Amino acid sequence: MRYGYLSKADLPKFVDGLIKKQRVVAPIKKENQFVFAQVENASQVSLDYIPTILPPKKFFLPQHETLGSFNMGETKMSSTQVDVEPLILFGLHTCDIEGIECLDVALNDSPPDPYFVKRKKSVIIIGYECMKPCDEYATCIAMDTHKPKAGYDIMLTDAGDKYIVHVNSIAGDNLIGRSSLFEKAAPDLEGKIKAELKALQDAKLKSFNNKLDAEYKELRRVFKDSYSSKFWHENVGKRCLSCGNCTAVCPTCYCFDINDTVSLDVTKGTRDRVWDSCQLEEFAEVAGGESFREERSARQRHRYHRKFDYSVKKFNKFFCVGCGRCTRTCMAKISLIDTVNELTKEHRDAKK
Numbered sequence: 001m002r003y004g005y006l007s008k009a010d011l012p013k014f015v016d017g018l019i020k021k022q023r024v025v026a027p028i029k030k031e032n033q034f035v036f037a038q039v040e041n042a043s044q045v046s047l048d049y050i051p052t053i054l055p056p057k058k059f060f061l062p063q064h065e066t067l068g069s070f071n072m073g074e075t076k077m078s079s080t081q082v083d084v085e086p087l088i089l090f091g092l093h094t095c096d097i098e099g100i101e102c103l104d105v106a107l108n109d110s111p112p113d114p115y116f117v118k119r120k121k122s123v124i125i126i127g128y129e130c131m132k133p134c135d136e137y138a139t140c141i142a143m144d145t146h147k148p149k150a151g152y153d154i155m156l157t158d159a160g161d162k163y164i165v166h167v168n169s170i171a172g173d174n175l176i177g178r179s180s181l182f183e184k185a186a187p188d189l190e191g192k193i194k195a196e197l198k199a200l201q202d203a204k205l206k207s208f209n210n211k212l213d214a215e216y217k218e219l220r221r222v223f224k225d226s227y228s229s230k231f232w233h234e235n236v237g238k239r240c241l242s243c244g245n246c247t248a249v250c251p252t253c254y255c256f257d258i259n260d261t262v263s264l265d266v267t268k269g270t271r272d273r274v275w276d277s278c279q280l281e282e283f284a285e286v287a288g289g290e291s292f293r294e295e296r297s298a299r300q301r302h303r304y305h306r307k308f309d310y311s312v313k314k315f316n317k318f319f320c321v322g323c324g325r326c327t328r329t330c331m332a333k334i335s336l337i338d339t340v341n342e343l344t345k346e347h348r349d350a351k352k
């Protein structure tokens with residue numbers, strides 16, 4: 001099956017069936033926010049959610065993982081078996097799926113990260129296409145991540161009392177292939193479903209405001225030209241607390257540090273990796289104590305350029321998927337939308 005329908009009334013049965021097969025992680029409500037967590041039954045799943053506190057990157061690149069162990073005096077480290085349990089990530093928004101696509105590109109860049117690669121292969125992604133904007137912080141329309149494009153096995157799109165189902169991989173097909181819950185479209189009816197999907201997606205655009213003033217194609221130029229802008233120092237640099245929250249919650253940030261932990265008797269140890277943040281002062285420090293980005297303004301500028309400029313040069317992709325998490329989480333109320341719009345204004349003014 002490539003396209004079909006699933007009645008909304010049958011969704012809980014579908015999810016409970018998945019849970020019987022393997023570990024399922026889905027968005028669940030936690031106080032007044034949402035998190036991705038393992039679910040034991042379908043009633044725990046909240047499909048009507050705004051982006052979770054942490055993005056799904058934690059299932060591909062854990063906050064802490066042991067890469068290997070060593071014995072003192074030996075020059076070779078043991079290779080660690082990556083402990084991977086097959087996982088279904090259920091209900092991912094299209095922006096978060098695009099975030100995983102960004103990680104996929106970066107962490108498969110030569111040499112590929114074997115830990116990420118192995119985890120990625122063991123995950124099945126079932127997406128859920130939002131039909132209304134999350135909140136005032138999301139910029140998925142501007143970043144063109146509001147529609148499913150790639151990176152999922154199955155996509156569910158809300159179509160009234162049913163979901164339109166798009167199966168995008170063999171793993172997705174195997175998962176629902178024989179299920180009687182789905183109304184499968186014969187190949188000659190696929191065109192009708194695609195037209196129905198397009199009509200829904202065209203209609204949803206009317207409820208999504210584009211909050212970024214720059215055109216998609218203009219964005220990189222805005223950032224290339226902004227390198228010497230006073231805005232970095234006078235605005236974001238003065239306000240930033242250097243806490244690193246914005247990078248921790250970003251679905252496309254993948255920087256990490258490596259720590260060696262040695263046993264008390266100094267005979268053996270483990271090599272671990274932990275998330276790191278370019279917003280922390282020591283991040284760009286080198287031997288001798290010199291730091292390449294001592295100022296907070298330089299670190300913020302770096303963060304934004306990693307999203308809108310350097311990533312385009314290296315991977316031909318923006319590494320901002322418009323989820324809005326960095327703005328939502330920032331204690332200093334530094335807004336990605338305000339930053340981009342202010343720099344866009346400066347860029348346009350300079351051209352007058």
Ligand code: SF4
Nearest residue numbers: 240241243244246330
């Ligand atoms: S979350 Fe806000 S205050 Fe913290 S490092 Fe990021 S921009 Fe600065």
Ligand code: SF4
Nearest residue numbers: 250320321323324326
């Ligand atoms: S930069 Fe902010 S809005 Fe863009 S993907 Fe990262 S957390 Fe989301």
